[in-house]
Amino acid sequence: MCCIALSCIAPCCSEAAKAAIQEASELAPLHNPPNLYCIEAAQQLFPDVPHVAVFDTTFHATMPPEAYTYALPTRLAAEHRIRRYGFHGISYSYLTHEAARMLGKPKDQCNLILCHLGAGSSMCAVASGRSIETTMGFTPLEGLMMGTRCGDIDPAIVPYLLGKGYTAAELDELMNKQSGFLGLAGSIDVRTVEECALKGDEECLLALAVYLRRIRKYLGAYLVHLGGQVDAVVFSAGIGENGSMLRELALSGLEWAGISVDGAANDAAVRGRTGEVQGPGSPVKVLVIPTDEQLEIAEQTLEVVRRHTEKLARAA
Ligand SMILES: Nc1ncnc2c1ncn2[C@@H]1O[C@H](COP(=O)(O)OP(=O)(O)O)[C@@H](O)[C@H]1O
Ligand SMILES: CC(=O)OP(=O)(O)O
Numbered sequence: 001m002c003c004i005a006l007s008c009i010a011p012c013c014s015e016a017a018k019a020a021i022q023e024a025s026e027l028a029p030l031h032n033p034p035n036l037y038c039i040e041a042a043q044q045l046f047p048d049v050p051h052v053a054v055f056d057t058t059f060h061a062t063m064p065p066e067a068y069t070y071a072l073p074t075r076l077a078a079e080h081r082i083r084r085y086g087f088h089g090i091s092y093s094y095l096t097h098e099a100a101r102m103l104g105k106p107k108d109q110c111n112l113i114l115c116h117l118g119a120g121s122s123m124c125a126v127a128s129g130r131s132i133e134t135t136m137g138f139t140p141l142e143g144l145m146m147g148t149r150c151g152d153i154d155p156a157i158v159p160y161l162l163g164k165g166y167t168a169a170e171l172d173e174l175m176n177k178q179s180g181f182l183g184l185a186g187s188i189d190v191r192t193v194e195e196c197a198l199k200g201d202e203e204c205l206l207a208l209a210v211y212l213r214r215i216r217k218y219l220g221a222y223l224v225h226l227g228g229q230v231d232a233v234v235f236s237a238g239i240g241e242n243g244s245m246l247r248e249l250a251l252s253g254l255e256w257a258g259i260s261v262d263g264a265a266n267d268a269a270v271r272g273r274t275g276e277v278q279g280p281g282s283p284v285k286v287l288v289i290p291t292d293e294q295l296e297i298a299e300q301t302l303e304v305v306r307r308h309t310e311k312l313a314r315a316a
């Protein structure tokens, strides 16, 4: 599963863990309620095995305070636990292992810019194998434009629209479920948007341009955070794994930063194929890695169960 909790909880899926997931549901309305439903169904179906919750935020626990702090009054932020948490951490953990393997380097020596571009899209800067910055924040709404989510907007738009008579619930729905590609181009499916854009549809062209501009803005920021020392830019998830045109456009004109793409290799790395798609002699590798959140969850679960079993054995 892939959801969030506001407090640090034991990963074994106790009633307290489930209550924490429930508590954070309003922050991740697309994620926590269905995952909680699945936990309960799994507990009913398999009552005699341990159940483990693997959180999408854990990978970002290494972000420094200046990356996770919003410039809101300190007391208010502490009282309501408002900070940047970051998401897609299960995918980023997997991609970091895989990128290190492909680069032939120990994970803790890898500097990476990871792009998880799916219906939910985000990016992450990894320094020495650890997350130092990511685009999603307090909720999975911040950052890149997505299938139905608006990503970054001026926060003043919210009170402005409240003043126009929208309710908080309507705005939440509007920003999470009716914006992004759906709001700009009328489709959540980027393949459809690309097809219409290639036929000259202005709304689809604009939607793709907005999506790409936001990716490139964070790419620039992460190059700075990593001091220009980047081993690889990694693309993953539905759009990142299949959208070869978007990958090429996202990285166009970046030869000055040591980043270029080989057209043929890039076009071949689609439909589940892993690929090294940087241009010849490019100092920064460009990797396409199909993510495997299920495998990562299984591996982290095994590790939790192993540690738990060892603890019980020591206590006996
Ligand atoms: N060939 C393709 N080109 C561009 N985008 C694609 C392609 N195939 C799938 N996608 C996009 O991938 C997205 C879904 O990605 P996925 O990682 O499955 O999302 P999520 O897990 O967040 O639901 C959709 O927007 C879909 O249009
Ligand atoms: C955290 C998140 O946005 O997940 P998904 O991409 O599955 O929507």
Ligand SMILES: [Mg+2]
Residues within 6 Å of the ligand: 118, 237
């Ligand atoms: Mg996904």
